[in-house]
Amino acid sequence: MSPSLMTGTDPGPFQLRRNTRDLPQAVERLAKALPVRDLKTVLAQANRTAIHKGTTTAFGSMSPKPADWYCFEPGDNDTTDWYPQGVASSSEAGRTDVQAFAVTWYWKPDGAATERGVRVSFLSTTTRKYRHVLLVEPKGTSYGAINIHAGGIAWYGNLVYVVDTSRGVRVFDTRHIYEVSGDDDKIGLKNGKYHAFGYRYVMPQVDAWSAAGDARYSFAAVDRSLTPHMLVSGEYVDPAGEPGRTGRVARWALASDGTLVAGADGLANAADAFTLPAAKIQGALSYKGRWYLSQAASSTKNGSLLVVPSGQPAEVKRFPVGPEDLTCWNEKNQLWSVTEFKGRRVVFAVPV
Numbered sequence: 001m002s003p004s005l006m007t008g009t010d011p012g013p014f015q016l017r018r019n020t021r022d023l024p025q026a027v028e029r030l031a032k033a034l035p036v037r038d039l040k041t042v043l044a045q046a047n048r049t050a051i052h053k054g055t056t057t058a059f060g061s062m063s064p065k066p067a068d069w070y071c072f073e074p075g076d077n078d079t080t081d082w083y084p085q086g087v088a089s090s091s092e093a094g095r096t097d098v099q100a101f102a103v104t105w106y107w108k109p110d111g112a113a114t115e116r117g118v119r120v121s122f123l124s125t126t127t128r129k130y131r132h133v134l135l136v137e138p139k140g141t142s143y144g145a146i147n148i149h150a151g152g153i154a155w156y157g158n159l160v161y162v163v164d165t166s167r168g169v170r171v172f173d174t175r176h177i178y179e180v181s182g183d184d185d186k187i188g189l190k191n192g193k194y195h196a197f198g199y200r201y202v203m204p205q206v207d208a209w210s211a212a213g214d215a216r217y218s219f220a221a222v223d224r225s226l227t228p229h230m231l232v233s234g235e236y237v238d239p240a241g242e243p244g245r246t247g248r249v250a251r252w253a254l255a256s257d258g259t260l261v262a263g264a265d266g267l268a269n270a271a272d273a274f275t276l277p278a279a280k281i282q283g284a285l286s287y288k289g290r291w292y293l294s295q296a297a298s299s300t301k302n303g304s305l306l307v308v309p310s311g312q313p314a315e316v317k318r319f320p321v322g323p324e325d326l327t328c329w330n331e332k333n334q335l336w337s338v339t340e341f342k343g344r345r346v347v348f349a350v351p352v
Helices: 023-033 039-044 074-078
Strands: 016-018 068-071 082-089 100-107 118-124 129-139 142-145 153-156 159-163 168-173 187-190 193-196 201-211 219-223 230-234 248-253 272-275 281-287 290-295 302-309 315-321 323-329 334-339 346-351
Touching: 016 168, 023 129, 023 201, 039 118, 039 129, 082 159, 082 219, 082 334, 100 153, 129 187, 153 230, 153 323, 159 219, 193 201, 219 281, 230 281, 248 281, 281 334, 290 323, 315 323, 315 334, 315 346
Parallel strands: 082 153, 082 323, 129 201, 153 219, 219 323, 281 323
Antiparallel strands: 016 201, 068 346, 082 100, 100 118, 118 129, 129 142, 142 187, 153 159, 159 168, 168 201, 187 193, 219 230, 230 248, 248 272, 281 290, 290 302, 302 315, 323 334, 334 346
16 A cells, blocks of 8 residues: 555644652662663673674665664574664764664563563664663662563663553663673572673663553654654554554654653643554654654565655655664764564664
């Protein structure tokens, strides 16, 4: 089916309610118990090497090939336990102290293995090294794994937004990354020692925005070309389960400290919302008056990039196999994404 136009729609279903609960207090307890490490230190201690413009089958029949890309190490490229979903950049965040990507992976092992939740890979484009950091939800003096799909990630200043499908958005903070040394098969505080399934670093959740409407949150990005800057998120729709629907996308104003602009009642209302021109959208980004949408096909077929100028039909371009979330490297005018399927995992760029 050919893509339709993007049209304005009611932003009401994308209302978010701040739901901080006792997360800051729980994080402060961790801060007293564990050494904090800034992002530059985490990147300096990166223990994996990305292959810049390495050999990959991820691009399929795409022509021309991407302008740039990074391949993961074989162990990450081939694992069936973890699947990459979201991607954000330090450019999107407005950071100048690091040059890096953040990629979310969700745990989906074969069999009945213990839930390990979500991890974020911080990949330095300077050193081409990366490190996995486990996302955790603090509870009392401990923490646990976060069992979500993590289909999208957005990064603004110190804050990292990770979408939680029907529940809204979870918030993390790169100023709160803690070093642990524990066993490979344990999580949280056990017998006086902190564990993280063998990961050296954890990043605890510091805040949350709960869905107050019926919208879903499947991907995320930041549009820095607008004033104020905007958080972007929206819905993945499978037409097999929801025939006739294509999904929606919305934008929220961001405050200078990175939080969503909200009223005294704690409600953040979307500034605008649009119907998507096609189903199976895995990532969305608005930039300089255009929408960019990544669309899935299958584990063996090329996906599509839909470029939608305001009020005009989408231009459909061939994209790699398994494209997911989107982010913009503003200074380079590049659109970046990540591919999810085993043996074909890359972080890649095309011009905007």
